[in-house]
Amino acid sequence: MFSGKKHYWWFQLIGWGGLFLIHLFFAWFYGKFDTPEDRALFFMRAVSFVIIGVILTHFMRLFIIRLHLLKHNWGIQLLNFILLSIITASICGIIEQQVYKQFELFTQREIEVLKRRGIWLVSFNNMISWFIYIFIWNAIYIIYHYAREYQQQQIDTLQLKSLVRELELKTIKSNINPHFIFNALNSIRALVDENPGRAREAITELSNILRSSITMHKTESVSLKNELDIIEDYLALEQVRFEDRLTVRYDIDSRTLEQQIPPMMLQTLVENAIKHGISRELQGGLVSIAARLKNNFIELCVRNTGTFTGEKEDSGFGLSSIRDRLKLLYPGRSGFQIHQLTPGTVEAKIELPV
Template identity: 45%
Template structure:
C-alpha cells in the first residue's frame, strides 16, 4: 500500500507531521503539558495546510509556472505564501469554531489575527521555498540528462554518417584496382574480388560498433594489403611492429585501414620505385599509440590533413575521446611520412 503513495504525498505527510511534532515539543517544553484543544487545533492546521498547498500547487502546475521569468516566479512565490497562509487561517478559524466553546470562538478578523498569521506565513513560505528549489534542481538535472542524451545521439549519428561515407570511399578505390587487372590478368582479378569480398564482410560486421579491437582491424588491413599487393607487386613492401599486448585494445573501426589506404594512395603509388609501409602499435604511458610510416612526402590537401580519410580520422577520434586523443601526420625525414594516432587507455 505504501508503495502506491507518491513521493510528493510522502513529503506532504512527513513535512506537516514534522511541523506538528516541533509544536508539540515546544508546547511541552514551555508548559509541561498540552491539552486536547491544542492537539485538535494542530491537526486542523495540518489538514488545511495540506489542502491549501495542494490546491495551489495544482493551479500553478496548469499554468506552467516554471516557464515564467525569474521576476514573475518571485511574485508568484509571495502570492502563494500569502494565499496558502490565508486559506489555512480561514479554514482553522471556521472549523475551529465548530468545537470551541462560545466564549472561545473567534471572528475572521480580531486582535489576534496578525499574531496567528505571521507564523503561518513563515511555515507556508518555507513550504513554497522547498517546492521551488526542489523543482529548480529537478529541472536542472533533467536538462543536464537531456543534454547528455542529445550529445550522445548527435555523436552516434555523426559516427554513422562518417562510417557510411568511409565504406563507399574504400569500395570505389578497391574497384579501380580490380578494374586495372581485368584485362591484364583475369586470374589475379578474380583473386582480388575474393579479397574485396573478405574486406566487405569484415567491415559489415563492425558497421554498428563504435570501436573494435586492433586484432580484428588488422585482419581487414591485411586483406586490403593483399589486394593492393596484386596491383603493386614488388613495389609494395609491408612491415609490422605490433606489440601483442595491444591486440585487444579498442580503436575506431576502419580507421587503421583508412590510414594505410592513404599511405599507399598518396605515398607508395606516387613513387616510381614504390616503397615500404610500416604499421606499428605500442603502449606509451597512458595512451595507445598507432603509427603508420610510409615512403613519400606530404604535399596537397590529402596528406596535410584536409583529405577525406584524414578528416574522418580526426572527427571520429574527437567524437569518441574528445581532447584525450590526437592525430598528427608529418614528414619524418626527406623520404618518409609518419602518421601517429594517440588514444587514451582509460
C-alpha cells in the first residue's frame, strides 16, 4: 500500500513513537515520576503499549491487504474499517490487560478500581481508548492510500499523454510517405502538359495533405469532416496514379461529421487499403469508406478489393499504431478489427465511443 516497506515502518515508528512521547509528557505534567518505581512502571507500560500497537496494527494491515478491503466502495469500506477497528481494539485491550496482570503493572489505585467495578468494565473502558487509536490509524492509512493512488493516477495520466503524443507523432511521420510523395509528383508532372488545370488541382491536394501532416500534432482530435477532407485529397491524387483502376465510394452518415476522432487514424486505414489492396490487383478495385452511429459508438469502416494477407499485413506499423492509440486513448472502450469480409473484399473497422 505504501511506496515501500521502509516508508511503512517509518510511519509506524513516528506514529507510535509520537504517542509514547505524548504519554511521557502527561505523566511528567501530572507528577507521576516522583519515585524510581513510578518511572519504571510508566516506561514498562508505555513500551508494552507501543509494542502491542505496532504488532496488532501490522497484522491488521496484512489483513486489509489480504482481503482487498480498499477495493470496495466507500460505504462498505467504512463499515469494514469500523468493524475491524472494534475487533482489533478489543484484542489490544485484552492483551494489554493480560500483560499488566502477568508483569504486575497495575497501580494500587487501579487494583482497587478493578475490585470495585470489575475487570470487564475496566477492560471495556480500555477498549474504547484503543478503538480511538486504531480508528485514527485506519483513517490515516486510508487517506495516505488514496493520496498515493491519486498521485499515481496523475503520473499515469501524464505518462499516457506523453505516450499518446509520441505515438501520434510517429504515426504522423509514417504518413508522410516519401514513396507517395514521389508517385504524386510524377503523376503531377505527367499532367502538366496533358491537363494543366488538373495538375494545379493535384498540387493543391498534395499541399493540403502535407500541411495537415505537419500541423496535425497540435491537436488531440479532429472532426470526421476534416479527416475526410484530407482523405478526399489523398484519394484524388491516388486516382491520378491508378486512373480507372481505382473506384472510391463514400457512405457517411451526416450525424457523424462533427464527431471527434483521433487524427489520421481513418486515413491510415485508407492508405492501408491502397497499399495492400488496390496496388496489388491488376484490375484495380473499389475503396469504400463508411461512417455511422451505432449504440453510442461511431463506427468507421473501410473496405477494399483484395486479399487479407494475415500476420504480415496485420503486424505493420500502421495497423499496430491504430491498436496502440486506441488502447491508450480509449482503454477497454473501443474496438478494431480487420478481416476478409468476402473472398474478394477486406474490411477494416474501428469503433469509438461517442
